[in-house]
Amino acid sequence: MRAIKRIIPLLFFIPFIYSSCQQNDEYVSELPQGFPELEIPEDNPMTNAKIELGKKLFFDTALSRDSTISCGSCHFMQNAMTDPKRFSIGIDNQAGTRNAMSLANVAYGTSFFRDGGVPTLEIQVITPIESTEEMDIPIVDVAKRLNQNAEYRKLFKKVFNDEVTPFGITRAISAYERTIISGNSPFDKYHFQGDDTALNDSEKRGMELFFSDKLNCSSCHTGFNFSNNTFQNNGLYVVYEDIGRMRIEMDSVNYGKFKVPTLRNIEVTAPYMHNGSLNTLEEVIEHYAKGGMHGKYQSELITGFDITDSEKQDLINFLKSLTDKDFITNPNFAP
Ligand code: HEC
Numbered sequence: 001m002r003a004i005k006r007i008i009p010l011l012f013f014i015p016f017i018y019s020s021c022q023q024n025d026e027y028v029s030e031l032p033q034g035f036p037e038l039e040i041p042e043d044n045p046m047t048n049a050k051i052e053l054g055k056k057l058f059f060d061t062a063l064s065r066d067s068t069i070s071c072g073s074c075h076f077m078q079n080a081m082t083d084p085k086r087f088s089i090g091i092d093n094q095a096g097t098r099n100a101m102s103l104a105n106v107a108y109g110t111s112f113f114r115d116g117g118v119p120t121l122e123i124q125v126i127t128p129i130e131s132t133e134e135m136d137i138p139i140v141d142v143a144k145r146l147n148q149n150a151e152y153r154k155l156f157k158k159v160f161n162d163e164v165t166p167f168g169i170t171r172a173i174s175a176y177e178r179t180i181i182s183g184n185s186p187f188d189k190y191h192f193q194g195d196d197t198a199l200n201d202s203e204k205r206g207m208e209l210f211f212s213d214k215l216n217c218s219s220c221h222t223g224f225n226f227s228n229n230t231f232q233n234n235g236l237y238v239v240y241e242d243i244g245r246m247r248i249e250m251d252s253v254n255y256g257k258f259k260v261p262t263l264r265n266i267e268v269t270a271p272y273m274h275n276g277s278l279n280t281l282e283e284v285i286e287h288y289a290k291g292g293m294h295g296k297y298q299s300e301l302i303t304g305f306d307i308t309d310s311e312k313q314d315l316i317n318f319l320k321s322l323t324d325k326d327f328i329t330n331p332n333f334a335p
């Protein structure tokens with residue numbers, strides 16, 4: 001009898017405990033040292049259940065017309081969430097025209113795609129789904145398809161208290177993408193975590209070069225994510241097949257400008273540049289050393305420099321110290 005008396009008040013509290021657990025499903029991100037706070041859109045708070053649903057959607061081929069392609073078909077964990085192919089293969093074996101982008105730290109992006117043509121991660125989700133070269137299905141049809149699946153209906157009910165909707169699909173996938181954070185490379189251990197032994201002498205010499213006025217790399221590849229989030233013409237061509245930012249803002253000053261990409265995990269994200277035209281870091285450094293192709297719209301910051309072969313090797317070793325092994329083996333980022 002005494003035991004029952006104790007249980008009754010407990011039973012009374014269970015529904016409250018349960019509902020507060022649901023509310024406290026808020027995702028607590030453990031950001032790497034030196035990383036700024038994330039700005040999460042008000043209409044898309046991060047919860048663990050939403051992130052889990054977003055991951056399931058990210059790797060689900062049901063998001064393409066013939067159920068062959070998922071987001072994960074072009075964004076691979078071991079390549080820092082980009083594609084080792086020069087041009088990714090979408091639906092019906094079609095190749096695109098731009099090299100896929102790493103999704104590492106995409107949460108900090110201020111615009112998306114190489115030309116920055118899309119303003120938010122939420123909206124970005126619709127682009128590959130509806131692109132006739134990538135997944136080729138209207139997102140409303142994806143919602144209809146997933147509504148026939150009992151598990152998805154259950155998960156959307158739990159996360160959004162609704163049936164499967166395009167709104168929910170874009171919110172869940174972008175919430176998941178905001179967890180794709182990389183900041184535990186040897187460089188981070190050295191620079192942000194105070195471990196002087198994390199870089200060897202060659203990597204330290206390469207770091208000096210990278211941040212030097214002579215090489216000037218950090219006038220564009222700067223800050224914790226090695227990008228100032230601007231668009232620049234880094235002198236790859238005189239005549240560009242893909243005019244880059246000018247497709248979005250029709251002013252010739254934008255000719256051949258592309259988003260300054262992060263250099264994090266650069267060792268595993270080859271090939272390089274918007275069109276994957278450079279295969280190795282050696283080729284990239286050659287490109288900058290010769291001062292680009294000197295086109296009319298090339299950035300004035302690309303001026304060229306002389307470095308010895310051993311300095312070149314130091315610079316490459318530094319770039320390779322930006323590889324975050326925990327990130328490229330983290331099962332949260334694989335199906
Ligand atoms: C067929 C290959 C392919 C598929 C499928 C694909 N992507 Fe991509 N992704 C790319 C390419 C290529 C780019 C660069 C496109 C450009 O700049 O125009 C890109 C760029 C992005 C970007 C921009 C990153 C940045 O920093 O600006 C995000 C975010 C992204 N993809 C997420 C997704 C999501 C989410 C899905 C699934 C809904 C998806 N991708 C499906 C190839 C693909």
Ligand code: HEC
Nearest residue numbers: 216217220232234258259260261272273274284288299301
């Ligand atoms: C004027 C700004 C600017 C400067 C200075 C600059 N870069 Fe870049 N970098 C860019 C842009 C823009 C791209 C992307 C170009 C494209 O997509 O075609 C890029 C691309 C790269 C890439 C390929 C990234 C990828 O994922 O494809 C590497 C590596 C790189 N830069 C390293 C360096 C190094 C090393 C230096 C110094 C020697 C340097 N950059 C100086 C703007 C700059």
